Amino acid sequence: FPCEVIRNFSIIAHIDHGKSTLADRLLELTGTITKKDKGLNQQVLDKLKVERERGITGLSLSFSMFHEKNGTNYLLNLIDTPGHVDFSWEVARSLAACQGALLLVDASQGVQAQSISVFHVAREKGLTIIPVLNKIDLPAAQPEIVALQMQSTFGIDPADVIQISAKSGKGVEKVLQAIIDRIPPPVGDPSVPLKGFLFDSSYDRYRGVISLMSIQGGVLRKGDKIASCHTRKKYEVTELGVMHPEEVPTDCLRPGQVGFVACSMKESAEAHIGDTFYRVGHPVEPMPGFKPAKAMVYAGIYPVESSDFLKLEESIKRLCLTDRSVEVTRETSSALGQGCRLGFLGTLHLDVFRQRLEDEHDANVIITAPTVPYQIVHRDGSTSLVSNPTDFPDPLEFASGGRVRAVLEPIVKASIIVPEKYFSAMMDLCYEHRGTDLDWHPLDPPGQAGAAPAGEDSASTATATATATTDRVLMRATLPLAEIVTDFFDKLKSRSSGFASFDYEDAGYEKGDLRKMTFLLNHKPVDALALIVHAKAVDETGRYWVEKLFKIIPRQLFEVPIQAAVGNTIIARRTLSALRADVTAGLYGGHYERKLKHLNNQKESKRKMKKVGRIDLPQEAFFDLLSSK
Numbered sequence: 216f217p218c219e220v221i222r223n224f225s226i227i228a229h230i231d232h233g234k235s236t237l238a239d240r241l242l243e244l245t246g247t248i249t250k251k252d253k254g255l256n257q258q259v260l261d262k263l264k265v266e267r268e269r270g271i272t273g274l275s276l277s278f279s280m281f282h283e284k285n286g287t288n289y290l291l292n293l294i295d296t297p298g299h300v301d302f303s304w305e306v307a308r309s310l311a312a313c314q315g316a317l318l319l320v321d322a323s324q325g326v327q328a329q330s331i332s333v334f335h336v337a338r339e340k341g342l343t344i345i346p347v348l349n350k351i352d353l354p355a356a357q358p359e360i361v362a363l364q365m366q367s368t369f370g371i372d373p374a375d376v377i378q379i380s381a382k383s384g385k386g387v388e389k390v391l392q393a394i395i396d397r398i399p400p401p402v403g404d405p406s407v408p409l410k411g412f413l414f415d416s417s418y419d420r421y422r423g424v425i426s427l428m429s430i431q432g433g434v435l436r437k438g439d440k441i442a443s444c445h446t447r448k449k450y451e452v453t454e455l456g457v458m459h460p461e462e463v464p465t466d467c468l469r470p471g472q473v474g475f476v477a478c479s480m481k482e483s484a485e486a487h488i489g490d491t492f493y494r495v496g497h498p499v500e501p502m503p504g505f506k507p508a509k510a511m512v513y514a515g516i517y518p519v520e521s522s523d524f525l526k527l528e529e530s531i532k533r534l535c536l537t538d539r540s541v542e543v544t545r546e547t548s549s550a551l552g553q554g555c556r557l558g559f560l561g562t563l564h565l566d567v568f569r570q571r572l573e574d575e576h577d578a579n580v581i582i583t584a585p586t587v588p589y590q591i592v593h594r595d596g597s598t599s600l601v602s603n604p605t606d607f608p609d610p611l612e613f614a615s616g617g618r619v620r621a622v623l624e625p626i627v628k629a630s631i632i633v634p635e636k637y638f639s640a641m642m643d644l645c646y647e648h649r650g651t652d653l654d655w656h657p658l659d660p661p662g663q664a665g666a667a668p669a670g671e672d673s674a675s676t677a678t679a680t681a682t683a684t685t686d687r688v689l690m691r692a693t694l695p696l697a698e699i700v701t702d703f704f705d706k707l708k709s710r711s712s713g714f715a716s717f718d719y720e721d722a723g724y725e726k727g728d729l730r731k732m733t734f735l736l737n738h739k740p741v742d743a744l745a746l747i748v749h750a751k752a753v754d755e756t757g758r759y760w761v762e763k764l765f766k767i768i769p770r771q772l773f774e775v776p777i778q779a780a781v782g783n784t785i786i787a788r789r790t791l792s793a794l795r796a797d798v799t800a801g802l803y804g805g806h807y808e809r810k811l812k813h814l815n816n817q818k819e820s821k822r823k824m825k826k827v828g829r830i831d832l833p834q835e836a837f838f839d840l841l842s843s844k
């Protein structure tokens with residue numbers, strides 16, 4: 216296949232706008248899978264369903280298809296991009312393997328936050344954008360209005376917009392034509408040194424890492440010895456071919472082609488998205504813009520039963536074989552014992568990992584509150600990253616003469632799209648979470664229902680029928696990442712009745728007025744509970760957690776003060792009164808007692824108690840404390 220007949224493209228869309236359905240229809244229309252071939256079809260569909268977790272489960276949606284036009288057979292490579300904001304840096308990398316992108320927008324939902332962020336990435340890369348409106352079969356579809364929205368938001372000519380129903384297949388043929396006609400072929404020279412661009416990877420228990428590569432120059436063959444520009448590690452190619460849609464081995468991959476490559480790569484962590492490979496002995500200039508994955512959310516993971524640590528560590532290691540982007544180190548907590556500190560790309564990533572630990576490894580774990588990485592600037596000018604609240608400097612170290620000059624925290628630029636009637640609720644939400652640089656404008660083109668001045672009758676009918684697609688506002692704000700890793704997204708959804716869509720991108724580090732808050736039981740700090748809190752939120756946070764601890768911790772035989780502190784200053788305090796010895800049996804431990812009794816084994820129940828100072832704390836108390844937000 217010469218370059219002229221190759222088209223490399225991806226589908227960019229907000230979640231649920233129909234990317235998987237369209238991909239499936241394209242495979243069908245090109246005969247890559249057949250409608251009758253139900254088994255395979257179902258298989259491909261299933262693959263597509265877990266696509267949200269892609270990049271985590273290692274399942275890929277990249278396929279090659281053939282399509283004939285005017286007697287020429289074209290090779291179309293659909294290159295997948297992850298659908299979630301946690302993986303936005305990977306989206307940018309995957310798009311580097313394409314020359315064009317289908318911008319897919321749900322005609323009943325309109326442009327959403329993720330449509331916008333991915334669009335900008337694609338435009339920056341100079342890709343040809345083919346606007347596609349999906350779900351025109353739905354009664355609520357408003358293709359004309361949404362097309363105008365795309366014009367005002369993206370500068371797209373409504374005449375270029377293709378209207379389809381991925382579900383029924385209507386209009387999908389036009390999409391294929393547009394891919395061939397509008398997207399330029401890749402450029403690549405078979406006679407130059409090999410340059411392979413790794414844009415995705417998956418893990419196979421028997422063969423190790425399977426990489427998806429786009430060949431930018433030269434020819435890659437089985438048996439070739441290749442090396443990574445990033446790590447300089449060397450590998451031998453054992454197998455290669457195209458995804459059609461399953462792996463089909465071939466002799467070689469030529470310039471402009473996209474295919475799978477199995478080589479002697481053992482761990483997913485070695486497959487860096489965006490890395491460039493060259494033939495050993497013939498180094499090349501790497502593709503620009505590469506940066507390794509960086510964890511943005513950290514949490515400690517501990518077994519509920521301390522004796523299960525080795526088993527837990529083994530499970531975590533196994534999961535990491537298939538997940539290239541989790542950072543793992545061991546850590547020890549005086550309250551929780553031996554555990555691991557894990558770094559994730561974002562909170563969704565953390566949630567999926569936790570879910571997999573529980574589902575696939577039957578692990579019962581305690582996860583400490585998520586923390587973002589803080590940059591500590593020392594007096595001598597050096598900097599260090601802190602990803603565990605325990606390591607955060609104490610107030611004394613900030614004082615003149617102390618070793619710390621400042622603390623920087625990661626911040627993000629957020630975009631929120633929301634119907635106008637929820638606008639003020641979203642403003643409040645942003646301000647509550649230390650939002651700054653708030654800026655907004657209406658999303659609807661002038662003259663449309665949304666932007667029209669409110670004539671009594673016309674306005675009310677418009678809002679009643681179409682809150683989802685008209686009268687919407689695009690808001691932008693700068694927020695500390697720490698503010699959105701907890702319950703921001705849940706609040707965003709509930710305060711907008713589910714209508715708000717949200718996305719964010721990295722915006723570097725900024726100085727933050729932050730404090731380390733510690734919690735003391737009977738005057739002893741409990742390391743696993745330490746938090747980093749903004750100066751203004753200290754009082755509220757202290758009171759909230761002390762109250763929560765007060766409710767969860769069982770009474771002891773002696774009085775137990777529960778305190779929240781910043782340095783030596785006590786922020787909040789409650790005192791658990793002592794139990795009288797004669798009523799111990801009746802009251803002690805409340806429902807924990809019942810749980811333990813159920814085990815009917817005194818020794819085992821003893822082991823489950825964690826000693827913090829002189830206090831016996833059931834492990835479940837930590838679980839209750841940390842598992843609910």
Ligand code: GDP
Nearest residue numbers: 230231232233234235236349350353380381382
């Ligand atoms: P993705 O998250 O972008 O991959 O979206 P999916 O392809 O999973 O589609 C999300 C939902 O929209 C599914 O329930 C699909 O059946 C449905 N859907 C996709 N395309 C169409 C369409 O053209 N018309 C209708 N009515 N529903 C569609």
Ligand code: MG
Nearest residue numbers: 234235263266
């Ligand atoms: Mg999907």
